[in-house]
Amino acid sequence: MHTALVTGADRGLGFALTSRLLSDGWRVIAGRYLEDWPELPELAERHRERLVIVPLDIGSDESVHIAAKLASAQTNSVDLVIHNAAVSTPLKDLDLRGGLDYGDMKRIYNINALGMLRVTEAFLGLTDAGSMKRQCVVSSEAGSVERCERRAWYGYCMSKAALNMGTMRLYEQLRPEGYTFRLFHPGWMKTYMSGVKSEEGELEADEVAEAAARYFVEPGEADDRLVMRDWSGKEWPW
Amino acid sequence: MCRVWRDEGNAVLAARAGGAGNEAAAGTDELERVWFNPLEEASVRAMAAKAGETMGRIDLAIICLDNRKEFALREGFDSGEAMELYDYNALGPLRAIEALLPCMGEGSKRIGLLSDVRDSLTEPMGARHIGYDMALAARRMSVQIMANALGGEGYTFRAAVLDLEREREEPREELAAGACRVLSDLADREVLRVVRME
Numbered sequence: 001m002h003t004a005l006v007t008g009a010d011r012g013l014g015f016a017l018t019s020r021l022l023s024d025g026w027r028v029i030a031g032r033y034l035e036d037w038p039e040l041p042e043l044a045e046r047h048r049e050r051l052v053i054v055p056l057d058i059g060s061d062e063s064v065h066i067a068a069k070l071a072s073a074q075t076n077s078v079d080l081v082i083h084n085a086a087v088s089t090p091l092k093d094l095d096l097r098g099g100l101d102y103g104d105m106k107r108i109y110n111i112n113a114l115g116m117l118r119v120t121e122a123f124l125g126l127t128d129a130g131s132m133k134r135q136c137v138v139s140s141e142a143g144s145v146e147r148c149e150r151r152a153w154y155g156y157c158m159s160k161a162a163l164n165m166g167t168m169r170l171y172e173q174l175r176p177e178g179y180t181f182r183l184f185h186p187g188w189m190k191t192y193m194s195g196v197k198s199e200e201g202e203l204e205a206d207e208v209a210e211a212a213a214r215y216f217v218e219p220g221e222a223d224d225r226l227v228m229r230d231w232s233g234k235e236w237p238w
Numbered sequence: 239m240c241r242v243w244r245d246e247g248n249a250v251l252a253a254r255a256g257g258a259g260n261e262a263a264a265g266t267d268e269l270e271r272v273w274f275n276p277l278e279e280a281s282v283r284a285m286a287a288k289a290g291e292t293m294g295r296i297d298l299a300i301i302c303l304d305n306r307k308e309f310a311l312r313e314g315f316d317s318g319e320a321m322e323l324y325d326y327n328a329l330g331p332l333r334a335i336e337a338l339l340p341c342m343g344e345g346s347k348r349i350g351l352l353s354d355v356r357d358s359l360t361e362p363m364g365a366r367h368i369g370y371d372m373a374l375a376a377r378r379m380s381v382q383i384m385a386n387a388l389g390g391e392g393y394t395f396r397a398a399v400l401d402l403e404r405e406r407e408e409p410r411e412e413l414a415a416g417a418c419r420v421l422s423d424l425a426d427r428e429v430l431r432v433v434r435m436e
Binding site for chain 1: 320
């Protein structure tokens with residue numbers, strides 16, 4: 001049985017991916033950020049043997065290391081990591097004329113860009129022992145410099161561009177060790193990233209999770225070339 | 239670059255960047271100087287105020303902030319250091335440009351940056367500078383957004399991309415002169431150009 005780690009598994013895409021993997025017979029270590037959100041515990045009632053919930057704040061070194069220890073107590077290896085946790089901000093429309101909030105930009109970067117590195121490093125002992133050695137990163141078209149037409153959203157777009165760069169450098173380092181990577185833009189989803197579920201998106205988490213799970217799990221050309229693909233399979237430029 | 243522009247007859251204010259304790263570092267080339275800490279908004283605003291007082295208007299603002307550290311996964315990745323690199327290399331230029339904009343509205347509206355070849359996502363560079371490289375990618379994105387936002391007001395942006403590590407060890411005058419030309423060609427009104435300097 002394969003084992004996956006999913007960050008930000010409480011709701012939205014992370015929860016949908018967790019459900020999907022469980023349905024496909026995977027064992028899932030689900031990183032839980034929201035103590036009071038009920039869906040993960042309810043899912044655990046249905047999958048007692050294969051769903052392990054660990055508290056996980058990817059913005060905190062301490063939390064990530066504790067989560068890795070808790071996971072190590074449950075399993076000897078992790079085959080696939082899905083770096084899904086991310087945040088947005090209500091301050092995204094601030095611009096240079098109105099004054100940027102640099103503290104908020106650092107908060108976003110700490111989670112969206114550095115969180116992936118924290119988790120990757122803390123779980124290396126488990127992923128090194130895994131059979132797939134696959135790192136899946138949920139990024140965004142907002143990280144594509146070439147396609148960027150925004151006039152604001154500095155903190156979010158900068159964090160996603162940095163995430164893409166970090167994934168590229170990890171690919172360079174870890175691919176010779178047998179790791180493979182998937183970089184994914186989920187499309188315009190109805191997310192909870194601002195705290196409450198947005199109804200403005202075009203896609204529900206479940207339909208995106210179906211495409212994402214296939215991309216994340218199956219072998220493909222992405223094994224030997226790092227690309228960012230969206231839910232429809234389209235490649236996005238850097 | 240400061241010397242090149244000064245020798246061409248331009249008024250040049252050299253804003254020396256550094257942390258606390260570096261305020262008194264003296265220059266030897268008779269350039270008008272001001273010190274600022276790119277990590278502190280108050281210090282950046284004070285630098286911009288001094289620039290406004292000294293220069294009246296600014297035609298060309300060049301940002302050369304660059305601070306790098308080596309660290310990689312499996313070798314002691316430090317998230318605090320990675321955040322410092324973002325703060326300095328990506329947010330520092332934004333703070334400076336935001337503060338300088340009020341002095342630039344009457345000028346030629348050119349903003350230039352020096353960047354490093356490691357900001358490339360298409361060339362393999364190795365993972366030893368992963369925190370630095372991520373900060374450069376973030377900065378590259380911020381320049382694109384600034385160009386989108388301010389291009390309509392007549393601002394133009396140029397990034398001269400160099401191997402800054404090599405230049406630090408063996409500075410080449412001709413490369414500085416080339417970067418000056420790229421950054422200060424005000425007749426070129428393309429909103430954004432990123433030019434690799436060889």
